Amino acid sequence: MNSANQSLKPISTRINDSGHLEIGGIDLIELVQKYDTPLYVLDEETIRAVCNDYKKAFKSYSKINMMYASKALCNLAVSKIISDEGFGFDVVSAGELYTVYKSGADMSKVIFNGNNKSFDELSLAIKLGVGRISVDNFFELSLLNEIAKSYNINVDILLRITPGIECHTHEYIQTGYLDSKFGFDLSQIDEAVELITERYSNIRLHGFHAHVGSQIFETSIFPDEIEILIKEIAHVKKKYGLELDEINIGGGLGVKYTNDDNPPSIYDIAELIINKLLECVDKYKVKSPYLYIEPGRSIISCAGVTLYTIGSSKKVPDGTLYYAIDGGMADNPRPSLYQACYSAQLANKPDSNAVNKVTIAGRYCESGDILIKDINLPEIEEGDILCVYNTGAYNYSMASNYNRVPKSAMVLVNNSQSDIIVKRETLDDIISHDLIPGRLKDE
Numbered sequence: 001m002n003s004a005n006q007s008l009k010p011i012s013t014r015i016n017d018s019g020h021l022e023i024g025g026i027d028l029i030e031l032v033q034k035y036d037t038p039l040y041v042l043d044e045e046t047i048r049a050v051c052n053d054y055k056k057a058f059k060s061y062s063k064i065n066m067m068y069a070s071k072a073l074c075n076l077a078v079s080k081i082i083s084d085e086g087f088g089f090d091v092v093s094a095g096e097l098y099t100v101y102k103s104g105a106d107m108s109k110v111i112f113n114g115n116n117k118s119f120d121e122l123s124l125a126i127k128l129g130v131g132r133i134s135v136d137n138f139f140e141l142s143l144l145n146e147i148a149k150s151y152n153i154n155v156d157i158l159l160r161i162t163p164g165i166e167c168h169t170h171e172y173i174q175t176g177y178l179d180s181k182f183g184f185d186l187s188q189i190d191e192a193v194e195l196i197t198e199r200y201s202n203i204r205l206h207g208f209h210a211h212v213g214s215q216i217f218e219t220s221i222f223p224d225e226i227e228i229l230i231k232e233i234a235h236v237k238k239k240y241g242l243e244l245d246e247i248n249i250g251g252g253l254g255v256k257y258t259n260d261d262n263p264p265s266i267y268d269i270a271e272l273i274i275n276k277l278l279e280c281v282d283k284y285k286v287k288s289p290y291l292y293i294e295p296g297r298s299i300i301s302c303a304g305v306t307l308y309t310i311g312s313s314k315k316v317p318d319g320t321l322y323y324a325i326d327g328g329m330a331d332n333p334r335p336s337l338y339q340a341c342y343s344a345q346l347a348n349k350p351d352s353n354a355v356n357k358v359t360i361a362g363r364y365c366e367s368g369d370i371l372i373k374d375i376n377l378p379e380i381e382e383g384d385i386l387c388v389y390n391t392g393a394y395n396y397s398m399a400s401n402y403n404r405v406p407k408s409a410m411v412l413v414n415n416s417q418s419d420i421i422v423k424r425e426t427l428d429d430i431i432s433h434d435l436i437p438g439r440l441k442d443e
């Protein structure tokens with residue numbers, strides 16, 4: 001069965017009677033007239049559809065804990081929608097933790113990840129009552145025990161391990177290979193377990209956590225990871241008599257950025273995961289564990305598009321035709337960071353024939369700020385609105401103020417309603433944290 005992460009566009013996308021692109025029942029050209037560009041647009045129906053795909057796909061395994069990886073896109077409205085869908089959250093900073101908390105989420109369904117959590121962040125996590133902390137290294141284990149002791153409480157943890165699995169995604173978004181900066185090496189697990197059982201009396205270990213990488217299309221990765229995690233659970237049971245019953249397999253399922261991408265369906269992945277889990281429970285003779293999954297990109301990416309206004313153009317001697325937009329690497333750093341490819345259409349004339357191969361350049365002062373290389377689009381005129389698909393994940397969450405450009409606004413659309421969920425930054429916002437020392441001030 002197909003799932004919404006396999007869609008290039010938000011599922012409510014259509015061409016309306018005015019010949020414009022429409023998402024969530026809202027004409028994108030009218031949206032631009034109201035809120036200006038660049039504009040992030042999120043389709044609530046698509047977010048909820050993917051959440052439902054995950055819930056249905058894992059329904060047969062009752063001990064499932066769905067956590068949304070909020071690093072993909074974190075703000076109050078998105079957190080509210082996703083917690084209403086019954087998901088918990090993977091957070092990796094005080095900022096994400098605080099946002100999720102303020103959105104009203106159930107903090108017992110939050111897991112705190114990260115390879116260098118600070119004293120203050122761990123303390124905040126404990127104070128806000130997060131359900132699990134995924135401890136990444138020996139330093140953190142000892143720090144966390146000290147903090148828990150000072151509060152006179154026990155903290156519930158998983159150990160983040162490096163499973164030694166490589167996946168074929170961009171090297172910057174692989175995390176499970178042996179030399180990764182994340183997690184305990186498999187050879188360090190015994191020492192960690194001994195420290196917890198013999199010395200760190202304020203720490204309660206529940207299981208293991210791993211995450212192999214992101215934008216993964218290879219279906220074998222997840223079963224391989226499960227086997228490694230269950231094997232470790234069996235090892236700890238045999239050696240220490242400790243029955244752990246939780247595994248967290250991270251996130252990573254891919255999405256469709258262009259027509260060449262064929263990400264697996266959530267239903268197929270879930271079936272593979274559940275079958276492998278049942279097989280391993282039997283093979284290694286362990287209790288069937290609670291299974292955590294932490295999808296980020298596959299939940300939010302295709303719900304999002306970004307709208308830009310096309311401005312200047314230039315033809316260079318090699319024949320490349322550049323069109324510049326009013327955004328670029330500061331609102332979507334993925335093409336310059338990972339050579340990521342995107343698809344787009346003109347929102348004001350999506351039906352016109354694609355007659356030109358063009359390159360879409362960003363507005364930032366950097367030659368590498370190219371949003372889309374060689375895309376076929378209709379005849380472009382100044383003022384046309386470009387709709388770039390699949391920008392929900394790792395765009396807004398990785399945005400910067402490079403060149404002191406105010407960050408874009410975000411609008412949520414659904415059932416012919418549009419609501420601002422992140423306000424556009426103003427020029428005063430840009431200078432709001434700047435200070436001129438008194439001694440530099442004019443008399």
Ligand code: LLP
Pocket residue numbers: 069071072090113173175210211213214215250251252253294295296297298334338393394
């Ligand atoms: N869990 C852990 C521990 C993670 O490190 C990540 C992503 C996820 C879950 C969610 O993975 P997802 O389902 O979104 O693939 N900025 C990069 C992606 C970095 C992903 C980092 N970790 C990009 O734009 O492609």
